[in-house]
Amino acid sequence: MGMHYNLLNKKDMDQMDALKESYGGMEYITNRIEKMREYKKRKEVAEEKGFLEMLEQAEEYSRDFIKVEDFIENENIRFTKEGIATAQVSGWQGAPVTLRAMKRIAEDKQTLVPTEFISVMALTEDYVLNGELITTLAMAENIMGASKFCSANLVGTPLSNEVFARLEKVTGEKFETWEPEAGMRALVLKNQGTSFGNLGGVEVANNNHLVYLDGITRASVNTGGNFFLNPSWSTIVAACYYSRDIKNLSFKISMLLSTQNAIQFRMLLNIMKEYLREDGTTPIYEINIGNGVTPEIFIQCNRELQESGIPGVSLAAHLRINPDLGIKDFNWTKNAHKVLDSGTDITIKYESDGTSRPLDTMEAYFLPKEERLKNAEQIGDVIYYKSVRCSNDAKEIMRLGHKARFAKISYRRK
Secondary structure, eight states: OOOSSOSSOHHHHHHHHHHHHHTTHHHHHHHHHHHHTSHHHHHHHHHHTTOHHHHHHHHHHHTTOOOHHHHHHHTTOOOOSSOOEEEEEEOOOSHHHHHHHHHHHHHHSOOOOBSEEEOOOOOOHHHHHSSHHHHHHIIIIIISOOSEEEEEOOTTOOEEHHHHHHHHHHHOOOOOEEOSSTTEEEEOOOSSOSSSOHHHHOOOOTTTHHHHHHHHHHHHHHHOOOEEEEOSHHHHHHHHHHTTTOTTOEEEEOGGGOOOSHHHHHHHHHHHHHTOOTTSOOSEEEEEEOTTOOHHHHHHHHHHHHHHTOOSOEEEEEEEOOTTTSSTTOOOHHHHHHHHHTTOOEEEEESOOSSOOTTOSSGGGGOOHHHHHHTHHHHHHHHHHHHHHHHHHHHHHHHTTOOEEBOGGGSOOO
16 A cells, blocks of 8 residues: 555655756766766866865875775684674765874774765855865765765755755745845754754755755765765655656765654655655665664664665664764664674764764864864864774674675775
């Protein structure tokens, strides 16, 4: 039996179709993303925008990263168990921060690089178009070989008058906005009232999902970024519909959305099933299961995912969280081992290294640009320590007989 009521009506779909067409349509967007993912193209843009020196420095650092095979051989590791761990670290806040973390990893000769990166940077026009985002993606995806780099489009981000005027003209929608400064508009967020609102953008009132989709499309066609954090139930529905025919655009569902139990997980499965691609896949690549969940519920969610027949979706859990995101001294490591020992794959995510160091906070994600750049080394060190914790935990998982996945840079070239 299908849905009792359609999640989208004709107007919703027409607006999203019009938005997609305004960017050149699905074929253009798909091809443009692929073009902008090429390292040669990204390097050209970085040079044009003044980031070439940073990229060359990143290339230099990457030559000194240690390799998984050396660890496996030195410790005589044998992979005897099912259940694979995928390494993920959050908080890669732009190019200088990423470069600093790379420098520390290169120097310590012990840390394996995670294969999934999460960034909670507001997709301002400056960040998307001035060369910093594309340089960050080049460092993460092209130089380090991360399998995924997730950007976050926060719906409260101030944008130019031109962006809102264009979006309103294309979709026929009117948005309630205010003027943070001359020439700029931002959605009025009524739940928390901050420019980002609701722990990073979950306030998607009225038809604000269109602002979300516009932001991710602008980022993807300009930088090749193709993986985005999804802030609300409505934007998940919208993203699944919008991206059905854009095969290289995908989404991660944050635990802040509240996938805290199997019932909410099934709600997501229903949404995904409703808007599958022609090949039976979904634009949802990854779902963060909430911090309150037991390993048994995590395993159950995975079993129900397998039973759904929807392929290619991974489930993630925070192993450590920064102190302003949840309970003090949160540590899900032993629970992750239980999940793995059941033969279930898990993405191990690090919002923190668990030590409550300065700038290891959610607040650090929302620093103004000047503050972020001024503190880039200190924030980069936070990312480095998260990567150390992730690497050490993943090494222990390998010692226990499970495979772990890292970025391509952490493997010998074949």
